Amino acid sequence: MSWSLPKLDPKEEHFCIASCIEGLTLFLRYMPPNARRTDTPKIVLYVHGGSFPSALSIAHRLDGRSWRDELADAGFHVWGLDFHGFGASDPYPEMAEPAECNPVLGRTEGASQQIERAVRFICDHHGVSEISIIAHSWGTIAVGRFAGRCPDLVDRLVFFGPVTWRQKKAEPQTFAAWRLVSLKDQWDRFTAEVPSEEPAVLSKRHFEEWGSLYLDTDRESRTRLPTSVKTPSGPWQDIATSGAGDLGYDPGLIRAPVAIIRGEWDSLATDADAHWLFDALKASPVKRDVKIGHATHLMHLEENRYALYREAQTFLDECDRPPGTSPTKHAIRTRINPDVRRDIHSSTEEGSLRRLPELGQVPEARP
Numbered sequence: 001m002s003w004s005l006p007k008l009d010p011k012e013e014h015f016c017i018a019s020c021i022e023g024l025t026l027f028l029r030y031m032p033p034n035a036r037r038t039d040t041p042k043i044v045l046y047v048h049g050g051s052f053p054s055a056l057s058i059a060h061r062l063d064g065r066s067w068r069d070e071l072a073d074a075g076f077h078v079w080g081l082d083f084h085g086f087g088a089s090d091p092y093p094e095m096a097e098p099a100e101c102n103p104v105l106g107r108t109e110g111a112s113q114q115i116e117r118a119v120r121f122i123c124d125h126h127g128v129s130e131i132s133i134i135a136h137s138w139g140t141i142a143v144g145r146f147a148g149r150c151p152d153l154v155d156r157l158v159f160f161g162p163v164t165w166r167q168k169k170a171e172p173q174t175f176a177a178w179r180l181v182s183l184k185d186q187w188d189r190f191t192a193e194v195p196s197e198e199p200a201v202l203s204k205r206h207f208e209e210w211g212s213l214y215l216d217t218d219r220e221s222r223t224r225l226p227t228s229v230k231t232p233s234g235p236w237q238d239i240a241t242s243g244a245g246d247l248g249y250d251p252g253l254i255r256a257p258v259a260i261i262r263g264e265w266d267s268l269a270t271d272a273d274a275h276w277l278f279d280a281l282k283a284s285p286v287k288r289d290v291k292i293g294h295a296t297h298l299m300h301l302e303e304n305r306y307a308l309y310r311e312a313q314t315f316l317d318e319c320d321r322p323p324g325t326s327p328t329k330h331a332i333r334t335r336i337n338p339d340v341r342r343d344i345h346s347s348t349e350e351g352s353l354r355r356l357p358e359l360g361q362v363p364e365a366r367p
Contacts, residue, residue, distance in 0.1 A: 005088045008059050017121045019084065020113040027088035028081055028118055029054055031068050035075040043077040043126055044316060047115060049137030049161075050235025051181055051189075053087025054080025056214055057136065057300060062206050067300055070309045074317070077126065081118045083111055083142075085178070085232040087217050092177075095230060099176035106234030108248035111142035112149065119146070119153050132156040132316050137268065137297065138163055138235040141248045148253030156286075157258045158312045161266050161297045163238075164273040165280070168245030175233035175240070182228040183211045193265040193296040201294055201302040210301065239268070251277060257286035259315040261308060263295030288315055 005014060008029070015028040033042075046058035046068075058080050059068045068078045082089040085106055094102040115133075122131055132155045135143040140162035147154045190202050215221040218229040238248050258281050262269040271291075278289050290311050295304045 008055060008061075012059075014088075015121070017117060019090070020110070020117055021084065021092075024084060024090040024092075026081065026084070026090075026114055026117060028079055028121070029059060029088075030080075031059070031072050031078045033075045033077055034072045041077060041126060041128065042075060042316065043079070043122060043128060043131040044071060045079040045081060045115075045118060045122060045131055045133045047081055047133060047135040047139040047143050048083070048086065049139050050239065051186070051231060052214060052229075053082040053089075053217060055082075055087055056210060056217070058134070060210060060213070060301070062301065062305070067305070067309055070306075071313065074313055076313075076316070079118070079122055079131075081115065083114055083232075085230075091230075092232060095178050095232070097177075099178050099233075102177040104175050104233045104237045105177045106232030108141050108145050108234075108238050111234070112145035112249075115142055115146040116150055116153075119150070123153065129153070130155045132158070134158040134160060134312060134316075135162075136160045136300070138239055141238055141242065144249035144251060144254060147256060148249055148251075151253070151255040154254075154256040156316055156318075157254070157256050158261060158315060159258060159277075160261045160300070160308065160312070161263065161269045162260060162273075162277060163242055163268055164277045165245065165247040166243045166273070170244065172237075172240035172244040172246075175237045177233060178230055179233045179236065180224065180228040180230055182226045183214070184226065185228075186211065186214065190296075190298050190301070193263075193267050195265065198294070201296065201304065202298070203303075206301065251280035252282045254281055255283045255285070257315075258284045259288040259290060259312065261288075261290045261292065261311050263297060263299045263302075263304075264291060264293045265295065266297045266299075268297050 009031060011032055013030045015030065016025040017028060019026045046054055048054055048057050059066050071078045083106060085091045085095060092105045094105055119131060123129060130153050133143055135157070140159040143157065147157060187207060190207065191200070194201055214229060215227055221227050221229050242248065260274050260277060262274055274289050278287060281287055292299060292304055292307045295302055299305055299308050
């Protein structure tokens with residue numbers, strides 16, 4: 001990326017690393033911990049979803065405070081990766097050509113290779129053999145592919161609003177190489193899942209602040225009518241394909257502990273979706289399924305974002321087990337209502353709390 005990028009915090013560091021695509025570079029932002037830890041360093045990489053980069057997610061400050069700030073205050077080294085075509089990483093060269101002239105860009109396998117480049121760089125930077133990852137939405141597909149291929153590089157995984165397998169009912173939509181996303185597109189998407197009788201969970205003021213910064217991620221965004229950001233269509237193709245019976249990874253290959261965290265109104269990570277994924281993670285020794293009330297697929301920008309922060313941090317910090325408890329064969333499902341009360345059921349059986357259909361089968365009642 002040839003244009004300069006301002007730091008979001010005086011302590012933030014920027015790194016450009018060689019991509020798996022010859023001649024391109026990937027961008028990483030890093031925030032060191034604010035609290036000194038006496039145990040093994042805790043390192044976490046945030047992997048964004050399919051429409052906006054790390055600066056507008058893990059590092060974005062709402063009322064002066066970001067998810068990254070919370071993690072840094074808890075002693076974490078916090079990294080954020082921008083995929084090609086997002087934020088400060090180089091765009092695919094094909095994005096300069098008409099969208100219909102090339103196949104869809106930014107699919108799962110290529111994205112998983114970008115994650116591997118980032119993780120290996122971070123491990124070398126800190127002198128460690130593995131790190132934890134927080135992934136959002138489509139990012140969970142790419143991370144799942146990477147974690148299945150490189151299990152020794154992964155400590156713990158937080159899958160926030162994960163996209164999962166759904167039974168095929170029709171042919172998936174086919175996308176062009178790239179797409180344009182306007183602020184109206186984003187506003188409609190951010191607010192569509194909130195029931196009409198419920199109060200808003202994302203303030204207009206917060207969205208307007210976020211929206212201006214979103215347009216800044218594409219230097220040509222304000223030259224278009226309507227103003228819009230160009231992004232690869234690969235994530236949308238992967239989401240469509242997973243909803244038609246072809247998830248881009250096998251959850252059974254993941255050997256790391258996994259927390260599934262989702263909002264009550266998340267249409268991409270419903271109860272049935274989360275239950276399927278929970279059971280499909282057959283090799284994961286520690287599993288969580290956490291549901292947060294009054295929240296959607298974008299809860300990291302909403303009023304209940306701190307419930308998300310706390311659940312993710314607790315899992316990454318391994319503060320969810322009594323001292324001396326074995327980390328294997330441990331499964332919990334949690335539901336958090338709007339008042340953040342808990343209804344927890346635990347099991348010492350490997351697998352799930354109750355039998356659900358095998359991988360490749362789901363209940364018929366799906367949206």
